[in-house]
Amino acid sequence: MDRTHREGTSVARVLGVVRLSRDREESTSPARQRESIEQWAQRLGHEVVGWAEDLDVSGAVAPWKRDELGQWLPATMGREASEPEEEIAWNRSRANEWDIICSWKLDRISRRALHTSQLHEWCKENGKQIASVEDGYDLTTPIGEFLFNILASFGQMELETIKFRAKASFNELVRQGRWRGGWLPYGYRAEPADDGQGYRLVVDDDGMNTAATLRDIVARVIDGESVNRVCASLNEQGVPAPMDAQRIREGNESKGALWRVGNLTKMLRSHTLLGWTEVGEKVKGDDGKVRRTTRLVRGDDGLPLQRAEPVIDRETFEKLQAVIDERKKPAGAAAKRADRSMLLGVAYCLCGTPLYAYTGGRGKRYYRCGRKAIAGARCEYETKSVRRDRLDGWVEQALLGTVGDVEVMQRTYRPGVDHSTEIADVLRALDELEDDRQAGLYATARTRDRFRAQHKALSARLDALEQLPSEPSGWDETPTGRTYREMWESLTTPQDKNTALRDLGVRAILHPSSLGGLSFEQMAPADGREYYTGNYGRVEIRTPAKMREAARHTVEAAESA
Incomplete structure (x- = not known):
């Protein structure tokens, strides 16, 4: 989605803003305001593409809540919202139709410093600008930015006060087990609270039964299935994606939304699986860029508040995180390609450049040095292409000849009892608490007392946890009863085989001339390197030493028996 100024043109699209509390002063009449804005746009070579005219509207009303101007702004402005909510609000608004919002005077947009500051920040994040004709607030100029920063400082103080009150109110709702509305976490549904005050979240074990789907996803990932494969399977089976599940639950039609790897990974990483509450926040980094982050809602003791029953238990959650962490690797473009060949990211030229697949004359398919696809580059070894089917x-x-009969070992996470996760939770809570105080959220005597109480409780909890005995978690290898040959034969696509080869660490090196053709039974460890190597003509194929060692140990065990 394009949320920035249109590239390739100096003509900006101007949204003219007209507001009048009472239609009585000629000097500020709608006609005069329009004329002033049109002259400003014409003078600078811009184009007025629309008007937001709100009459008999107080300047204290937020711009995004006004009848006319509100149509041009997302409804989620001025409050914290999830990414799906922001996306929907953007699409429903006309925010993509303008580049500059211009008024006769700045107070025609808003008389509240807070609202103007919030609008300014939103414009900066989305490549838009604010201008006012008479006040000289043209934020494309240094003086305009300077003047606005003074105004924004007052708005920021007001915003911090509101944030603190909102945070305290939200925490109290969570403490009471109430749901504040919005998009439901997958695996839950909303039901009326027992006391009739609002709604609460319950695990969705009937109806859409999204909790069962989520538990199945968790189990599959822990058992070794990739998130990518799980997404593909869910889409093939027609399982409603989270947004569609909520639409169907509310009696609306499904829009055919798909399960996506990024969204599912976020879901599996989220503490909402434990019934805790996460809220999104926008934080400005040292580089000045605003980034979205999440934090846990905590109680007076500084620990996460339990909003609902967990979908999975804490031990399963930690095991899931460990499995995802274990698989996380630097993913290059090759790993992400859905049409990748079997050896993409596995086969390399002797010069160190990855081989890539291409189709030559008569439809024959080859691998060749990637430098041949770079204008002006050449391979120092001038390595010739090799037939793709031969190298595959x-x-x-090489793989099956080396470890085909070795049994595949399943890595199983063994949870420890070192309380490191709880200690990390407490340390994180202390950091968040201290960050909030540094940001000025505990400025009054009452809030300072609350800060001290929370800090004292957290510190005591930390001391107690650090005194407990520890036993680190780890990984155990369990026999699966399947050989590498059986595993390989179960893979049906080049993409799946490519993933297996990359996970196993197999590598093929293409040389410019024949290496002599050693059989793989004669392979020996390369000097000082942790892999075995053998040759097929011009190709050197390397397999990790640990795979070969596993085969040797299997033979020794059989002989000793």
């Missing part, structure tokens, strides 16, 4: 076959023979 040689690597497969």
